[in-house]
Amino acid sequence: MAANPTPHSDTSDPPEPSTSAASAVDGSGKHPVDRTLPPAKLFTSGLQHVAAMYAGVVAPPMIVGPAVGLSAHDTAFLMGASLFTAGIATLLQTLGVWKIGARLPFVNGVSFAGVTPMIAIGKDRGTEGIAVIFGAVLVAGLVGFLLTPYFCKLVRFLPPVVTGTVITLIGLSLLPVAFRWAQGGDAAADDYGSMRNVGLAALTLAVVLALRKLLRGFLQQIAILLGLVVGTLVAVPLGMTGFDAVADADVVGFPTPFHFGAPQFEIAAILSMCIVMLVCMTESTADMLALGRIVDKPADERTIEGGLRADTLGSALSPLFNGFMASAFAQNVGLVAMTKVRSRFVVAAAGGILVLLGLFPVAASVIALVPLPVLGGAGVALFGTVAASGIQTLALAALEKGENALIVAAAVGIGTIPIAAPDFYHAFPEDLLVVLDSGISTGCIVAIVLNLAFNHWGRRPAAQDGPADAGRGGSGRHTGFVHVSE
Template structure:
């Protein structure tokens, strides 16, 4: 569907659907860090509000492609979940101001190396991108299953009949709409599923409106809310490493969306995409928010809705900023029960994996080297996702890289492709040279 065919009203509804799909992941980071650093209720209110606002601003920076930054793809940016543990460590060991200083330094680093890092495109042929996209989807599935069970696997209520009923009802509603409806209704199947699931939960007495009642009406972003940033070298180095991990992960998402849009992702696209994320991270540090990265959650929603234009994402970004300024409205999204979100996530995340499989279908699977690249890389990615403590005896810096399933799949597929296929390329070049002579 061309962008001009999507009316503003429909784009707004589609934007809300994208917002709901990423919201829980976006607010998880401030909640985890704020609780770990024992923030006061007032500080937590600011932290969540500024985080939502900055998610919207970061998204708009990425959408608005210009001469200097912005990939211009229909992507949404949110907090980098891999930054949680390092930020908690920095905040506890040093101070909150050191934490935000490190975020700013890492953002500047991303902006400066964006052009150099973009040259990795040549290391991402279809066998690598297909493997990476497939793994992105598969590594997100455990998150969906955990949410379907209730969110906290240690809780007694995890996997209860109520949680499973809500999760599967939401999933079946989305599937029914995908099968038996068409047009706009089908494109917002996830949104309808989330609303319907929440209504069912409310009828069961499982929805609390307390967060909405307690939230304030208006909140403005403040520069240096927690004080002037401090710059400590080890903290900055740690966040630079996290930024590199996020850049590798974003690369996979960029290729996934490029594949979905039938767009060849260029070196220029990557450079502007990385640069937008770096600028967003700098703003995050200045306004005491967080590092931001391109969310993979919404790739599946693009595939599922069939609408791959930027207009709904502009709406999503604008709505996020508005919700950051109006906490009471933002709190309304938090009443969606976790199992309901999980049911919708399972559908979306598996769609990402299917997109990766479609890419791999174009790869010559009669070539055993290609099979080895896919098998080993997917295996490593899924294994590390299930057992992130696998590398716990390695140095902490190495663990920051290797505890992320998407990153280790990217490294594995890239290295194996170079080792196993590099010889093939040289042989072909020699053959072509011999034929010419």
């Protein structure tokens, strides 16, 4: 892989594989992404992915359910349905059907981007509000599916200066989530931010780091899972976790289709969720590019198209089983980066586990035993790894040339506004907050626009261009991260 640019072209030839990607292919012709693992390793590595994402999957229904007036029983039903539909979407991504699926170790789950709009749609309307939400998500998923062939062509405008910025923002945007988990998750709780919570998070992080340092082979790869187990065991005598949820959970609970009635369709709700769908597609594109870089299998236009099809189709199918919009889970990208386990079948196993958790609530309740501070400690390592991967990508962006450093500075600065100043956009129209409150989306848009302004529009003929073209996006001869030398 080389950072030397090729002349900008408007052709749509498929990108050539990078040197590192080619070298990753084994003697049988299989890339590590396409290799299988022994059953025991497949299950434990998949379970580690589930543990990393579980809280993120069940949190949106935990928030939306009570906000729209659902009972605790119905909210629990939504949580199980979200696990089930996240598993279906993840299987679509990893195994693929026809031209659907990125066929990368790519995890899908419930998107946080839709929480605020869904609450606004269904507030105080109970089951009728949920039916309107499901109708809007269904239509938004179908609209996104139809737009995918056109949306994925944006990859030609995502060179290292853009993708590195976005990947860095993904990590930075996730770190506050880890910090909130480390404090206890509930800001209204008496022990929020207590030394006991933060101490448990610090202990978990220390255990993960120690295991990564001391262990070798497969045990080193599942250091996150082992750290979660150790942290949870420490939490039990401290009274920071209990087994009441396991005792109260149903053994079997299939997410009955249309449990809350047939979807209802309202124009305003549909438009709101279509905007959320575009935000999710933007973030998923960035995550696929990040994951392709991490697994040495750069995500080209075809891969992104398949991945977005899985995202949007998964979102359209989710309401049928009482689930919400499906999107990429960046924390699992960090897990792949840390463990170096690149097999997509590991994540497919995670998808299968999620489906089973949705069908067997008692099993899901066991995973829920992991206290949020424990997840927070592990999350610092996971999410920080994503940011580090973005910085590594920026090293390929020739920041010393042209205005590439300025592009990164502006995009990162604007992208971190929701993190550094959460109330910055408080006076803006609520409809705009769907995009503005996502630092990943705003940073991505700023990086793309500035890259076009500085490295595309009004440039000299290609023969006169210098190395600053490393910031340019060309269609056809680049991998989505760096251009390939001829």
